[in-house]
Amino acid sequence: MRIYIAGCYSADSAEEVHRNVARAMEVARQVYLAGHEPVVPHILHFLHLDWVTKGTWPPESFWVKCGANLLEHCDAILMLDGWQHSEGAKKEFAWAGKLNISTYFSVDDLPEEGG
Numbered sequence: 780m781r782i783y784i785a786g787c788y789s790a791d792s793a794e795e796v797h798r799n800v801a802r803a804m805e806v807a808r809q810v811y812l813a814g815h816e817p818v819v820p821h822i823l824h825f826l827h828l829d830w831v832t833k834g835t836w837p838p839e840s841f842w843v844k845c846g847a848n849l850l851e852h853c854d855a856i857l858m859l860d861g862w863q864h865s866e867g868a869k870k871e872f873a874w875a876g877k878l879n880i881s882t883y884f885s886v887d888d889l890p891e892e893g894g
Contacts, residue, residue: 781816785871786859814892855881
């Protein structure tokens with residue numbers, strides 16, 4: 780299954796953003812080891828972090844659209860702990876519901892490979 784990983788990205792400091800991305804990547808590793816394909820939108824944001832310093836950071840609507848486009852190609856969404864504190868993750872959760880894809884809250888809850 781292709782699993783979209785949703786959770787906090789934005790934070791008050793660059794260090795917190797790095798921690799959020801690192802956490803998403805660790806969960807992606809676990810998803811992979813469980814036999815699934817992780818999709819980590821955090822990477823898309825993180826790779827463009829230098830846009831902030833160049834004053835060309837796209838509006839939130841751009842990121843929401845990017846995430847929605849990725850999510851449409853996934854079989855399930857995995858909500859990271861604390862996702863309720865992220866406006867983006869809440870939108871992703873709602874969009875997953877509209878797409879009628881499976882929602883999980885732990886890697887342990889994912890079906891076995893091929894299941």
